[in-house]
Amino acid sequence: MKINGNTEKALAILDRRDGRLQTHLNSCVRCGLCAESCIFYLSSNDERYIPAKKVDIVSSIYRRYNTLAGRLVPGLVNARNLDKAVAEEMVDLLYGSCTMCGRCTSHCSIGVDISYLVSVGRSMLSEMGMVPASLQSTVDAAIKTGNNMGIPEEDLLDTLEWLEEDLQDEVDDREAAIPLNKSNVNILYTLNPREPKFFPLSISAMAKIFYAAGESWTLSTRMYDVTNYAYYSGNLDEAREIARRLRDEMHELKAKTCVLAECGHGSRSFRWEGPNYLQGSYPFETITSVELISRYLREGRIKLDPTLNKERTTLHDPCNLVRSGGIFEEQRYILKNAVSDFVEMNPYGYDNYCCGGGGGQLAMSEYGERRLKAGELKVKQIKDTGALTVVTPCHNCVDQLMQLNQVYKMNVKIKTLAEVVADALVLE
Amino acid sequence: MDWYIIVSIAALLVCLFSCLYHFTRLIRLGSPGDFSQRTGNINRAVRYSFTGAMSPGKKESAFMHLPTYTAGLVYHTGTFLAIILFFFILAGLEAGTVAAYVFSAFLLAGALSGTGILIKRMTVSKLRSLSCTDDYISNILVTAFQYISILNLTGLVPEAIYFITASLLLLYVPLGKLRHLVYFFAARYQLGFFYGWRNAWPPSKNY
Numbered sequence: 001m002k003i004n005g006n007t008e009k010a011l012a013i014l015d016r017r018d019g020r021l022q023t024h025l026n027s028c029v030r031c032g033l034c035a036e037s038c039i040f041y042l043s044s045n046d047e048r049y050i051p052a053k054k055v056d057i058v059s060s061i062y063r064r065y066n067t068l069a070g071r072l073v074p075g076l077v078n079a080r081n082l083d084k085a086v087a088e089e090m091v092d093l094l095y096g097s098c099t100m101c102g103r104c105t106s107h108c109s110i111g112v113d114i115s116y117l118v119s120v121g122r123s124m125l126s127e128m129g130m131v132p133a134s135l136q137s138t139v140d141a142a143i144k145t146g147n148n149m150g151i152p153e154e155d156l157l158d159t160l161e162w163l164e165e166d167l168q169d170e171v172d173d174r175e176a177a178i179p180l181n182k183s184n185v186n187i188l189y190t191l192n193p194r195e196p197k198f199f200p201l202s203i204s205a206m207a208k209i210f211y212a213a214g215e216s217w218t219l220s221t222r223m224y225d226v227t228n229y230a231y232y233s234g235n236l237d238e239a240r241e242i243a244r245r246l247r248d249e250m251h252e253l254k255a256k257t258c259v260l261a262e263c264g265h266g267s268r269s270f271r272w273e274g275p276n277y278l279q280g281s282y283p284f285e286t287i288t289s290v291e292l293i294s295r296y297l298r299e300g301r302i303k304l305d306p307t308l309n310k311e312r313t314t315l316h317d318p319c320n321l322v323r324s325g326g327i328f329e330e331q332r333y334i335l336k337n338a339v340s341d342f343v344e345m346n347p348y349g350y351d352n353y354c355c356g357g358g359g360g361q362l363a364m365s366e367y368g369e370r371r372l373k374a375g376e377l378k379v380k381q382i383k384d385t386g387a388l389t390v391v392t393p394c395h396n397c398v399d400q401l402m403q404l405n406q407v408y409k410m411n412v413k414i415k416t417l418a419e420v421v422a423d424a425l426v427l428e
Numbered sequence: 429m430d431w432y433i434i435v436s437i438a439a440l441l442v443c444l445f446s447c448l449y450h451f452t453r454l455i456r457l458g459s460p461g462d463f464s465q466r467t468g469n470i471n472r473a474v475r476y477s478f479t480g481a482m483s484p485g486k487k488e489s490a491f492m493h494l495p496t497y498t499a500g501l502v503y504h505t506g507t508f509l510a511i512i513l514f515f516f517i518l519a520g521l522e523a524g525t526v527a528a529y530v531f532s533a534f535l536l537a538g539a540l541s542g543t544g545i546l547i548k549r550m551t552v553s554k555l556r557s558l559s560c561t562d563d564y565i566s567n568i569l570v571t572a573f574q575y576i577s578i579l580n581l582t583g584l585v586p587e588a589i590y591f592i593t594a595s596l597l598l599l600y601v602p603l604g605k606l607r608h609l610v611y612f613f614a615a616r617y618q619l620g621f622f623y624g625w626r627n628a629w630p631p632s633k634n635y
Contacts, residue, residue, distance in 0.1 A: 023618050030563055050557075
């Protein structure tokens with residue numbers, strides 16, 4: 001892989017006057033205790049994948065150009081020049097063996113935000129034009145077409161049309177609708193493009209929930225994509241552009257609340273990172289569909305019958321939603337109301353293992369084998385629960401779990417939270 | 429005043445000014461800014477970051493590595509004790525016999541822990557692969573300072589050796605990873621802020 005971009009711009013990232021960045025670049029003591037928190041290390045026992053190594057490759061470059069010892073005696077503090085070999089190592093470590101799940105961060109003995117430094121390293125590689133081609137093509141599709149799968153508008157409309165007819169049949173109401181581009185509604189609901197492309201039933205599940213709650217909502221055909229793979233590629237300009245489009249669509253439709261579909265990184269990149277990309281707070285509420293469904297339940301706007309989901313069900317917590325999004329109670333509250341036999345994995349919640357599909361891994365086919373190997377831990381967790389259904393409020397996780405299901409023959413059903421809720425809905 | 433005391437005072441000033449530089453730089457860079465809609469409590473999260481999140485009950489890196497975690501705690505306790513004693517000795521204050529033995533016991537525990545950590549770094553493959561010269565020098569200087577402090581307290585080493593060791597350590601602090609003396613606290617604060625903003629720390633009571 002060639003360095004196509006600007007090395008100086010990459011180095012300038014490390015020189016940013018940013019307390020968070022300067023703190024974490026200077027904090028690692030290389031104790032190595034983070035190793036057992038990483039699915040890539042645990043699944044391979046390969047020392048290269050210890051999270052501290054991912055920190056060190058970024059901070060060693062920082063030390064070379066930004067510290068006295070690194071400039072004068074680089075060998076003493078392992079300060080490294082940013083050259084082709086180092087950049088290639090960075091690509092393999094920061095893109096190819098990290099999902100930015102943050103598990104190592106929360107368990108770091110010092111408190112180094114390791115996944116943040118990985119994202120900083122990815123931004124450097126992006127400046128050097130070294131984003132893996134498969135990941136970049138996903139970003140390019142989003143920038144060029146408005147959604148990361150390049151779905152033409154007429155295909156989306158066709159899909160939504162038959163989903164609407166299905167919904168009307170299911171609820172036996174000709175007025176039931178999947179509203180498009182409506183202004184002045186309470187909710188603009190987003191989609192992961194995998195839904196119209198591969199999992200349309202998750203759209204109809206959510207539409208059924210909106211119908212049951214009597215919600216005023218809409219989808220946008222112009223900007224519905226909740227994902228932002230530029231957050232993973234590290235290209236902040238492209239990440240900003242994608243976030244800007246969704247924010248502008250909220251303004252255009254004058255919606256009160258932006259509800260983010262079941263997508264961990266999409267939720268994170270728009271809700272938590274988006275305002276910082278855009279350097280301004282959103283003048284509207286932004287919540288995830290998990291919080292919305294939980295709200296409906298608590299307010300009595302929807303009613304569920306857990307006996308309609310009798311199979312033992314477990315929950316996979318998406319890292320970006322739980323560890324980096326603080327959403328822990330809501331999905332459990334929903335599941336305890338929606339299924340009759342709910343069982344936790346071990347560990348779960350804030351300490352849950354990543355499924356291996358995050359960090360853009362699913363988009364990067366070149367690391368597919370490593371990704372599936374890293375998912376072994378998740379497979380063991382699921383098998384240990386004895387569950388027949390695995391619920392996860394994230395389409396990236398759904399995809400990875402489906403592949404793990406096939407490869408490791410788990411024989412479980414993988415569902416989104418909305419699908420399980422829709423199955424348990426009691427329509428009055 | 430003996431030359432080695434003057435040297436150690438100079439080294440102390442270099443160390444203090446350097447740490448102060450790093451500290452004031454972080455202060456100047458300011459608190460983390462965030463435009464997103466906060467959902468958690470920063471103060472509670474930062475408190476948790478320095479307390480519960482560091483405990484073996486919550487931190488995997490601690491409960492999976494209890495011997496190393498304990499050795500680390502004892503090592504750092506010994507280090508801080510050695511530094512405090514250095515200030516007293518520099519001020520010309522002397523510990524009584526009993527106090528000297530008590531301090532020596534703590535310092536010995538710290539020094540032995542430091543030695544253990546050093547041996548682990550040299551012998552465990554994954555740690556060796558992570559380590560650079562700085563890691564070994566940092567450990568050797570801090571551990572040696574604790575051993576020499578014991579010898580100084582018990583009068584078994586010339587004072588000059590003690591002050592020279594202290595000077596070497598103080599001069600090295602700004603150069604390598606010993607800077608975590610300052611950055612550790614900043615990192616815990618930053619992490620508490622990050623997780624607190626998003627209501628991920630402190631964890632839910634039902635967790």
